Amino acid sequence: MIKKILIIGLFAGLINAASAQQKAMLRLDSIRRAMDKVVIWQIGEFAQGHVKSSEIGWENGALYTGIIALKKLNNVPAYDRFLYNIGEKHNWDTGPYRLFADDYCVAQMYTAMYLEHHQPKMIAKWTKLADTIVRRRFNDSLAISAEITHKEWAWCDALYMGPVGLALLTKATGNPQYLNKADSLWWKTSAYLYDKQEHLYYRDNRFFTQREKNGQKIFWSRGNGWVIAGLAHMLELMPRDFKNRKLYQQQFKEIAARIAALQQPDGSWHASLLDPVTFNEKETSGTAFYCYAFAWGINHGLLSKKQYLPLVNKAWAALITSVHPDGKLGYVQNVGSGPIAANYNSTNTYGVGAFLLAGTEVYQLYKK
Structure with missing residues (x-):
């Protein structure tokens, strides 16, 4: 009996300790310190020349979207200077x-900087390219190939890389044609890659018939993370009376509900969702996008706080x-076009x- 009491007491102590640790992680000062620690490490990698890919490629374009978000919360001059220097x-x-969505992901940063600094040079070249995109008919098949991308x-992934820059350009210029084009292209891709039964996106058509070792369909965690984060960005940028807003809201909620059911006990999502x-192993790029989308959905009244807040808390803890002691973010799946195992030392911008x-x-x- 005494042994049983001791075991119960031990488990209760562990639960209380875990709860206290989670509460500490969720203090405002802790959240901000964690972000500063990670971004300072990453900017330091740029300063030392440890950049794995083009500074204006999609990998770093996605990094800049996170720094833009952080700047709205904590406008440290060094963060602004870092982005400005990249543009210059x-x-x-x-x-x-020119028509490769990955190659104009960086335009999201340029346009966000323009909205803050109002320097026409920041969006001059992007606007010319966007005008080309608006004029193009886009009537090709979406069967994947190097040429078609x-x-x-x-x-x-393109639903994160491409449409948000166009939507931001509408905000910057007041011209609705950019958002309208993004909208038409979004739903073309959705009609092709969105599995309406699973409420998840295939990465591309090559995965329609492929299966995982357990026989399940292959749905890539970061791939669906790109999409749900893109949905949140688009909803935030489009007018409240935009013609297809309800369709975006519906898809956002569908994907969120499906993803919520796939969260692992440690709060993360692994590279292959099914x-x-x-x-x-946990995978942090997909996990971070889901954490972001769920928190955004609560903050904007699209998701139930009662249902999704515990998921956000667990995901943030994961x-x-x-994060390494020096600020390096681990468990980031390497560049790929589908699920790849991640580990503590794998990272990317x-x-x-x-x-x-x-x-x-x-x-x-x-x-x-």
């Missing part, structure tokens, strides 16, 4: 493939425990961008 270094231009949004055993998005939205959630 590259003459506020996008990547070499330079013409169409044929992979689900096979967390084969991919048995993210915080992935897009994961940091997603982490910053999550942190800024969790901060707003607890600031209220």
